[in-house]
Amino acid sequence: MTISFKGKVAIVTGAGNGLGRSHALELAARGAKVVVNDLGGARDGTGQSSAASEEVVALIKQAGGDAISHGANVANFDEVQDMVQQAMEKWGRVDILINNAGILRDKSFTKMSLEEFQLVVDVHLMGSVNCTKAVWDIMREQNYGRIVMTTSSSGMYGNFGQSNYGAAKMAVLGLMNTLVLEGAKNNIRINALAPTAGTRMTEDLMPEDLVKLLSPESVTAGALTLCDDDAPNRMILAAGAGGYASASMFETDGTFIPARQQTPESVRAALSEISNIEHQKAPQSGVEQGEKFVGKAMAYLASKN
Template structure:
């Protein structure tokens, strides 16, 4: 199987450096026309410069591809909308959105300011929301769309000093879960990448020898599997240093307590049973949890349904 993006138009946010740059170059090499978005700020989100995005565009064009540089701040919906409008004006459509832009403001929660918390949420979560909102109707009207959120092991599992980053990176998984349901009939598929790579975001956190193993290219190989024509839907792909894995949210079958038994003591007494991993399964909509619990209650009371 050969994965091609010929005829597709892709937007990659935060594409001036690191993973975003690697994603944009790889999409272009496989035929996509690419909007290279980058505010050009520092790792903490300060400052702005168009040079990084322009450099990536020059590299794509030198290889015979088509690209457009854009410096929109993903946290500003009006700027994002203008970016999407520019892509449509030039190429007539938007097929792929890679929500990659991000910043770090790491500190322990005790020392973190609420402004630093809010800013990271604004860039990672609302940046993904803004970009997705700006392309959503376009993808619905054309009956095709591929959107990738960027999460992190910090969001899936936690990481000291990253309460803001972790909260945002978990939130985009929740965003994916609902967009999958709303986009299905329009062939809009939404997936999540959870990468670890040697970039300026991690360069002072990982020993140099190991840093060199964590190439952006290995992550991009995974990214491309989430946004091609036969991509999965509602998939969390974890990757780094050549390793690839999937992550899932499971719920156990659980227990039922009759009204007269509904006390915390009885919940604790049956903890092992409600937590039994052998009964767990992956739910695909919030209503499935409600349905499961109601069936247990209906069975207890003899209610048909």
């Protein structure tokens, strides 16, 4: 069945270039009204220009679609609120939010200033928080919402020189995991996209031929499946160069150590059993971990009676 966004209103941040531009154009091509957000700065976050976002809006309108541009800095909640208010005044609803805006300040941790760390966290993490907060009650009241966080393999697995970026990209998964629980009763589904694409964020990190293979469009095909009425919930979808995979955080079943034996030495001795992946599971809430451990303790006590 063809995925359509007719009648839907979408906000895409960082949509002037690269992945965001691709997401915005394809959403519009499939019927969505789109807020094309872009501060218009360089990839390190410096500077500001509306040219890129206005070009995307012009392309959407030339193709018969409807869109507006907004230059909100996603790290500034007041500007984000103004962006959402303009969307509400024009179209009366917001159905989809793709948190895509980002900057890079890559350096090894020893050379990175705290300011450079904070700047990246402010855009990637707090930018996602600000935009999500600004649309959250709207989506709750209309009992519909689709939100996409943009995470990264750099956060899930690490990447040299990207402690700031990796920390922020892992943090948005923590945000997603809780919002999935809080939004469920109002039909708000939150997923995460882990893209590998040849954009201006990565253009000098990869050979030209590889950049062409890693097209933004292949990632957008994945992103839009996370925005649909039938979207999954709490999925981390990795996408790049035509490859698609899901990522999850698993926890082993683990072991139980009685109170009198709970020493560092006994934990070390049990590490192979603690790390045994045979019965690992992906918990659906933080409470599940506590329930598992309490269950093991209760089973031990019952065995002694």
